[in-house]
Amino acid sequence: MTVKIVYATRYGSTRQISEWIAERLEAEGFAVRLENAENSEGAEGYDLVLLGSGIYNHGFLKELEDYIEKHSQSLMQTNTALFGIAMKTEPIMHKGKSHGGILMLEKYAQKLGDSVIGCGMLHGQMIFSAMSEKDRKGIEQFYKMIGMPEAEAAERKKPRTLMDKRECWEFACGIIEKINRAKVRQ
Numbered sequence: 221m222t223v224k225i226v227y228a229t230r231y232g233s234t235r236q237i238s239e240w241i242a243e244r245l246e247a248e249g250f251a252v253r254l255e256n257a258e259n260s261e262g263a264e265g266y267d268l269v270l271l272g273s274g275i276y277n278h279g280f281l282k283e284l285e286d287y288i289e290k291h292s293q294s295l296m297q298t299n300t301a302l303f304g305i306a307m308k309t310e311p312i313m314h315k316g317k318s319h320g321g322i323l324m325l326e327k328y329a330q331k332l333g334d335s336v337i338g339c340g341m342l343h344g345q346m347i348f349s350a351m352s353e354k355d356r357k358g359i360e361q362f363y364k365m366i367g368m369p370e371a372e373a374a375e376r377k378k379p380r381t382l383m384d385k386r387e388c389w390e391f392a393c394g395i396i397e398k399i400n401r402a403k404v405r406q
């Protein structure tokens with residue numbers, strides 16, 4: 221079985237996570253290619269395409285959104301799975317409605333319809349000092365907007381990683397189970 225992982229990343233965590241997912245898929249006998257969304261072709265010739273991006277302001281990076289838009293036809297003819305890399309992976313309840321977490325992937329899943337066999341949110345990391353000035357300012361503004369106390373904001377600006385290889389391997393195993401089930405159905 222051939223798998224392609226198409227990723228979009230700004231600071232490298234999604235690339236690292238894609239490598240961990242690939243490692244597990246390869247160990248289970250899959251042939252895996254890893255490609256940046258900016259220079260990846262369509263889904264032709266692959267049994268499964270995994271699409272993953274760092275989450276920025278509740279959505280994928282534009283590079284992966286553009287990729288999905290451009291290649292939706294070929295993606296819909298194979299099996300796909302989506303993963304988002306974020307600091308907060310669980311949905312939150314606000315004013316009686318759920319937001320965030322896996323719900324952020326819904327709009328992409330809707331675009332790809334029945335081809336989607338799985339979706340997951342995995343933990344990323346933030347290294348404030350390595351970010352662009354624009355991103356640093358954006359984050360600072362966000363902390364102010366939600367009224368985060370100064371001390372907590374300072375703590376949050378320390379390098380923070382929640383990346384977890386075991387979580388990534390569990391996601392890979394879940395996808396393997398689903399692709400095997402999808403195969404039986406065909």
Ligand SMILES: Cc1cc2nc3c(=O)[nH]c(=O)nc-3n(C[C@H](O)[C@H](O)[C@H](O)COP(=O)(O)O)c2cc1C
Pocket residue numbers: 228229230231232233234235273274275276277278279305306307308309343344345346351355358359
């Ligand atoms: C400007 C900015 C906006 C972000 N927005 C979100 C967000 O809406 N939700 C979230 O959980 N994490 C958010 N993050 C955290 C990133 O998803 C996290 O750092 C991820 O690991 C980035 O992946 P990458 O290194 O592959 O680009 C944001 C980070 C930055 C710098």
